[in-house]
Amino acid sequence: MTQDLSLTAAACIIGDEILNGKTQDTNSHFLAQFLFKLGIELKRVEVVNDDMDIIANTIQRLSNEHDIVFTSGGIGITHDDISYAAIAKAYQLELKLDDDTYERVQAMLNKRKITQRKGYERLAMFPFPAELLRPQQSFLIPVVIVNQNIYILPGIPRLFQLLVESLESHLQQLCFKKLGKQIVGFSRTDIATQKSEGAIASILSTIQARNENLKIGSYPLMGNKEISVIVSVVGKNHDAVESVAQEIVKEINGWTLNENNNNNNNNNNKAHL
Structure with a gap:
């Protein structure tokens, strides 16, 4: 499609569970359909394991080669959830607690009467500086945008789909800014x-x-x-x-x-x- 202008995108699906066959990736399929209708050309999907250096190097390369990069997975509360840390490492950023998100997490734990709270602060430890985007104020976790084009998203399909769909207006505005005209779907x-x-x-x-x-x-x-x-x-x-x-x-x-x-x-x- 040499003359029809379009932004390009890539997806990085993160998780050992994808590569060892425990979990089937459905997020890349959903993202492909969403971007197709929106008019953004998904050029590459890569799946990587829970390795700090591999995640960092892959994200950095994809960010250099494409207008937009979406990640999926690795932002939970356990030791193997290292996406925020890996992407921070890729761009020499610090991890910083976001007070707003932390308060939301605490409110969620209180509502659910969860007393064992070790690790939950990881849900609010983001690369800094970064843009935190909440298309809907009810969202617990924001979309964290690093290097202006890396959109860090959860791996749970229901949450991934909800956040991706909420980005439609934002991505349309981004396309207009970069292309100088309204984006047209395929x-x-x-x-x-x-x-x-x-x-x-x-x-x-x-x-x-x-x-x-x-x-x-x-x-x-x-x-x-x-x-x-x-x-x-x-x-x-x-x-x-x-x-x-x-x-x-x-x-x-x-x-x-x-x-x-x-x-x-x-x-x-x-x-x-």
């Missing part, structure tokens, strides 16, 4: 065909070469008797996406899928070779 049209991927490969290559502002992807389905391949057309110009999609429909003897059909097909055994 559009996608999916086309199904019974032809094999080999039979349509050259056709798609030719159409892609004429449409540099669009991304055309080919995704074979396994075990589906009605559909062999789904072709996706993605771009920020909705009319261009639809026009190219209709051209592909004719060329590969296909048909467009509505959103419900597409969601069902996404649950099948799909292979992207």
